[in-house]
Amino acid sequence: MAKPYREGHLWSFRLRVQGQDLYRTGFATAEAARREHDRLKHTLCMAGRPAHAGPFQATLGQALQTYALERFPFMKGARQDASRINRYLREAGLETVRAVPPVPSEPLPSTGTVHWSVQLDPVRRSRSIPQGLHAHRARQTARSTGTDRIRKQLARTPMAQILPYQLQELLDTMGREGYQAATLSLERSLLRRLFNYARQSWNWPEPVRNPATGLKLPSVQNARDRVLTNAEWRQICEALEDCRNPYVPPLLALLLETAMR
Structure with a gap:
């Protein structure tokens, strides 16, 4: 196993597994770096080889x-x-x-x-x-x-x-x-x-949880208050006089009278 090594005041490690070369740094102690090393190695070995460059290399x-x-x-x-x-x-x-x-x-x-x-x-x-x-x-x-x-x-x-x-x-x-x-x-x-x-x-094991779920979004304000005017209905009736389908006028009347969508 690759041992953690010190870089300045922090600890780092390098890991090669399933064709991926990983570098991690920023750990306060060697033990913290070792735990992350073991976790990553176990996760990648269990998941198998990822497609393409993998989640640690691909942006x-x-x-x-x-x-x-x-x-x-x-x-x-x-x-x-x-x-x-x-x-x-x-x-x-x-x-x-x-x-x-x-x-x-x-x-x-x-x-x-x-x-x-x-x-x-x-x-x-x-x-x-x-x-x-x-x-x-x-x-x-x-x-x-x-x-x-x-x-x-x-x-x-x-x-x-x-x-x-x-x-x-x-x-x-x-x-x-x-x-x-x-x-x-x-x-x-x-x-x-x-x-x-x-x-x-792609069989990418990281991130474990989808970071795009559970986000807070404003509600979509798409409610409308729209009523057909008498003038618009008269225009529709005039157009329906030329309609060759005899079922269209009663159908529209039913929709209007019952407020069906």
Whole structure:
């Protein structure tokens, strides 16, 4: 067993197991470093070899990029998720992902319904901004300064080292900078799916608990108080006079009178 060694006032250790080279430091005593060494070794030996670089080497940004390449072809909403993932990839200096309609001649995965083909775009030092949107993009950048700073830290942090309070800080900062509750929920959902996928499909044993679960989010205020006006109903009736289906007018009347959704 590799023995803990002193680095300045702290203790550290190095461990190689299941093809992964791990380095840990910051322990107050040699015994604390030894306990963590034994725990990690036992966890990794029991779990087996992880896919890809593993949670101790792969950063959040790298994991998001790999997740997009593997899962986006089968996801109808891949383009929306790609926009969210690319914010992390740009902060980490990684190639961004783009979902495009698949070309029929391309070799496609043999399982599942393929909706998209995923491409990697080269890293750009600055994004091209269409004419007329410079002022809008400048306001967006000024508004999200704190969020971008935290995203950059997270995107460059190994997956195994990400903790719930870091993700909570991200969501809290987004809320303070004016992002709506629905946007926060989608951000949390993306991260939660990533950690679940890494554990279930990539055999990544760390973090033991999904750090994106149990986070505090503001409630989505989507309640509406909407009543059809008489003028709108008259317009609908006029349009129904030309309807060739005789069942549509009584159906709409039933919906209106009973307040059915």
